[in-house]
Amino acid sequence: MSQLRWVLAASLLAILSILTVVSIGRIQFVYDLAAFLPPPSSSDQRVLIERLGQTPGSNYLIVGSSNQAALERLSEALSQSSLFTRVSSDVPDDLTALQQGVAYDARFLLNDMDWTQSGLDRALAARAGELALFADTDLIRWVGADPALVGLAWWEQQFDAPDVPWVTEDGTFLLLAETVHPAFDLASQQQAVDQIVDHSLRIGIDDLEISGVGAFGVQLRQTIEAEATFRSVVASMALVAVLFFAYRRWKLVILAALPLLCASAAGFVVLGFVYGEVHGITLAFGFTLLGVTIDFPLHLFSHSRRQAAGLASRTIRSTMLLGAASTTVAYLAIAMGGAPGLGQLGLFAATGIIVAALTSLFILPALLDEKAEVARSSAESVSMRFGLVVVVLVVAVTALFASAQWNNDLSTLSPVPKQALERDQAFREVLGAPSVRYLIAVEGHSEQVTVEETALVADRLRELVEHGGLAGFRSGLGLVPPIAEQRRRQQQIPTESSLRHRLAAAAKENGLTAMQFEPFIAQAVATKSMPLVTVSSYVSTPLEGMVEQFFYHGGDDRFVSLTHLTGEVPADLNHLLDGTSAQVVDLKSASEGLVADYRRQLLMMLGGSLVLIAVLLLVGTSAFRGIWVLSTTLATMSVTALALSGLYGALNLYHLIGVLLIGGLALDYALFLSRPGTSATIADSRHAVAACAASTFVAFSILGLSEIPALQHLGSAVAVGVSFGFALARLSIRPLVGGRR
């Protein structure tokens, strides 16, 4: 019989493992933070969400060293790499490399050029002087194809080449390497970072610094993986020690993991079938919320100390199911938070809770040994003290409403150490990298409409810059000029014979008869009939990423252009844009608004779920007990939130997740401690709750000691909350020997 049970258990585990492997195979892991944000409620927020992770400058890797000469060598080495679109803003070393591609072929469409006799005279006069200074073969060829150097001027404009070295106040020289792939593509970022490190080692740079979103991502992945693994191992070991201390049997310690395993397997299976893709954050937070499932087997074990496991299971069934159902309701509320990431998180946790409760109640008992002796004890009840709970609840909620602040800054969710972010900011100031705060978004139903409108906006901005009202701006008009402008440029190109005639005269005038201008003439003639440049002209070319910084399809026939503004923006800028569809986007306030909206929505869902939980408790138990359980849970959550707000100044998303887990745990403790029964079962419940609280406290304290903000905030939130929840529930309950139920 016993063997059969183990075979059954093993088969169950095998089936779960197969299902898990199959669903993990189906699941695609994504790391786009946008999946965790609610639907935008304003156009600011829409731009923010659509451009998240692709804001200007986000694919910059900034390399620093005090050794300037070595940094120059590094720059040369990196400019050969296919992983970077540009290194140190330099035009590629090899001029011939510039003489290909869309922008070069279309140079007479993208730039104004004076095709008159005097214009060509002026251009050749300037070239004659330069060639006399030094007639490099590359330069001669370039001049032969583009005597006014409009293509070269275009490159300089687009890449804003610096003439002085970038150096910070503390003497760190900087090198800018812009990666081909976006910052959130961590595999490519890892390659890019590795390449920089390899070259630096070879060159002998011993004070290398790499900053930038991608570099942080790579570094964090390593630290978080290492740190999370280390902390998890230590926390698990501590958990095992607590469980062994509580139950003194290795078998129980091992079996305690079964519901959690089943819960995560079931969570994966459901996510795999419902969503197909899973956000990285879902897993991290999802496993945290599943922390409550470790309590389920402990209740069973404690109650099986003096009676058969099957009987124990029946004893605690209704209480455990009530607790699980209430927690599930709360987690399903998160699932309706509005963002797909939250949907995944809620579904994963809710599925896990149900499966863990069922595993603990119906599978685990079969795996525990039968106890011959049935405990004999007298009927007993407990009395719930409302005074303490109500006082705590009222005081905590009042204090919370009066003092707690919410942190709306999305960047505090970033696990990047503050120091590193400040260093990155200092680097960016030296580089004059685009401000990532203000943009002007122009939206039209077609590319042409949007580009024309952008040109209108650019004219007004140019005026503003001239009057000193704005430091500067960058638009994508250099890459994709309005159609009308391109047509005008086409029409200005003279006929071939007339161009030959003018060129010959200018060459003679400037002593450049030695020059071959055939490539120039051929391109000029070709430009007259070439297709005009649009955004799609750049698809699959090296400049595609650059074009995407300025233009994108927003779906539903929305074509959006972004103009990047530098420095502070005048207050009346919106007024200046009157009559256009352009809108100033303040990414900072948009992101703050988004987080606030997000939290409001989440809190509303939770409020709704509280009502549901209350109904569940009232139906599942006496009104008196139900109200006490709910009050204790709420009091614990409020005190936890209050403590965290005091500790960290303001509450953030990690705290909210931590408080949610605490809600689940506190509810569970309160339900079990208030369960009427015999003196033995009441003692068992107390034993179980103490074991649960001790194990959770130990495990999360270890996480809370981490240097990584996410782990630290979550860990401390749960450790504080669980201690308080346990203390409150224990202090406000008293056994009544021989009392009534």
Added chain:
Amino acid sequence: MKALRRMLALSAIAIWSTLATASDLALSDVLPDSVLGQEAQEIAFDETQSSPALAVDLRSSGTLIYQPATGALTKRIDNPAPAELVVEGDTMRMVSGERSRTISLRKRPEVQVFFDSLRALLTGDEETLQRLFSVEVSGTRSSWTVQLTPSHERLRRLVSSLVILGNERKISSIKTSHGKGETRLMIFTEPQS
């Protein structure tokens, strides 16, 4: 803008080479006196450049100017069109037509090296020249040839060799050869002081 920078760097070499001198047997015999006056020196030149990309040679003329007080060097082109390159301290400025560019030599350490060696030359610092180039001196004091070949790979990328012809402590011409089959011959049209 690397093309122009490279161009400037090469011009700088040309200037440097005009000031280099050599002697029949040893470099020290052709180096100028180490102490120079404060007077600016001006040397007129005619230049012929050839390149595989040119149908015929490109000819130009101008003046080299050296200011001992500031150490500034200027290559001024008068024909076929005015242009000017000035190297002073660690910056290089080029003016041609409407374009004017200033480039920091700190970003081009190899170019900086050339100007360092120029200073070495002007102060009679033979050691620095020997460190940067392999030097061959041939001929007699009245008609000598100095061939300089860069010893460093980085410098060789800019110039493959310099052949300087002269008599006594005066240079009459410098022929510079670069990769890709480019050569430039600078002939001094008036005596140097």
